[in-house]
Amino acid sequence: MFDGTKDEAEAKLRDIFTSADKGTFVAPTDKTVGGWIDYWLKIGAPGSRRNKPVSPRTLERYSQLLRTHVKPSLDKIQLQKLTARRISELYAELQTKDIAPRTLVHVHVVFGAALGAAVRSKELSVSPMAHLLNAPTADEADHGIALDEAQMKKLVEGFRRSALFLIVAIAAYTGMRRNEILALRWNDLDVTDRTLRIRRALEQTKGHIGFKPPKTKRGIRDIDIEQRLVDLLIAERERYLRLKAGIVDNSAQVDLSLLKLPEEALIFPSFAGPKSDFTRPRDPRAVTRAFTKLADKVGFPGLRFHDLRGSHGTQLLRRGVPVDVVARRLGHDPYTLLKSYAKEIATDKDRITKELTGMVSL
Structure with missing residues (x-):
């Protein structure tokens, strides 16, 4: 039943006939x-x-x-x-x-x-x-905090004595996502070529933490890393090998080449539980909570873990690294990269203006 004037009813009826002809008619529903x-x-x-x-x-x-x-x-x-x-x-x-x-x-x-x-x-x-x-x-949208290189160094140093140190260092100096870092396996590290291969990410739902492929083909990528990160990762792997062998004394001479970790051993596993399981993934949200708490203590209140990724991309762009190169490193397409970081790069205008002051003489 239609509630309205006769003219309105006729107009409504015409709309119904027109939509029916076009195949766009929608039946009334509650x-x-x-x-x-x-x-x-x-x-x-x-x-x-x-x-x-x-x-x-x-x-x-x-x-x-x-x-x-x-x-x-x-x-x-x-x-x-x-x-x-x-x-x-x-x-x-x-x-x-x-x-x-x-x-x-x-x-x-x-x-x-x-x-x-x-x-x-x-x-x-x-x-x-x-x-x-x-x-x-x-x-x-709030694109977060973009740290400069000095601030990034201070942040990473502030985590040096923390169990999150290497996770934070990789995020800061590679731009990898948190769940990509936590899904890294030791066979994703190429010591010779100094690269980390990204082939999966963690996915956390209620009561379950599993693995999934990257969202897009761009997410599958190899990232070049500096020798300092390679050395830190090698030291971490040696620590795990000693742990697997039950060797508590770090000074003990052991041929670690005789020891092996499981094929799917994670670089950053969770050791929560009765025994060490090198393939059990960490709780991503727990990592974020711990990061936020310590970041506040070392002088970076309000900093999110994801801000490390944005800071890395911003720093590369400010150095003049081509957009397509930065996009490949972050697993972005170039357009999304520019759209995401344009707000941060725009802040360079004031800095450039200051640098130019006094350079031009007319």
Whole structure:
């Protein structure tokens, strides 16, 4: 039953006939926004570019974003009555709760994907996101802290006596992601060529830590490292060999070439448990918590582990290393690299202006 004037009813009827002719007609439904979100997550949150479920970790993150930030306000609203104005009001509400700009962007992207799936499933004729006036953009996101070379050296030295020292050093001087570092195996280290091979990453979901391939082909890469890092890694491997042999005294003379670690032994395993297991992965979130706590103590409050990756990329770009070379090292495509780090590189303008002062005489 239609509630409105005769002219409005006729206009509505014409719209229905037109959409039917175009194949875009959507039958009325009482399905709610919350109901659609739950269904979309249940079937694996398929997107428009790849019509298949996302990874378990990504699905967990999508669920957290939508159920924490979207469902509390929009849960009972009928899906077909959701408007761009109501979504704008939601974003305004979230901003009053001091939501991080990066998180708001992620909410917008994931919610947009859910509504896009509703359009493809004929639950909506058009996504209200198409009419949004205040869509948050990536440019508004907080890209974190970019350390310069002196600051990076101070940070790494501050971790020297910590169990995280080598993990932090690799992150700082290679730009590798946390979960790529924690998934490294000893057979990924080439001592002769001084490279680390990235072939997998950790994936953490509720109650499980496993391995997965990199997200894209660019993620599969070999990274050149300095001899100092190679030496530190060799020393770490020797420590593990002694541990495997039960040799506590580091001064004891032992032919380590006679000892071997398991084929899938990790460079940074977890030794939590009754016996040493060189293949058990560490808890990535525990690593992040420990890093944040110690970084604050050594003079870097608010620094995130991921900021080491951004700092490394920024430093290379500031040195004049070509964008495509930096992109390959980080596993980015060049466009994404420039978009991600443009905000940090832009800060060089003031520094260059100061350097130029007094150089030109007219």
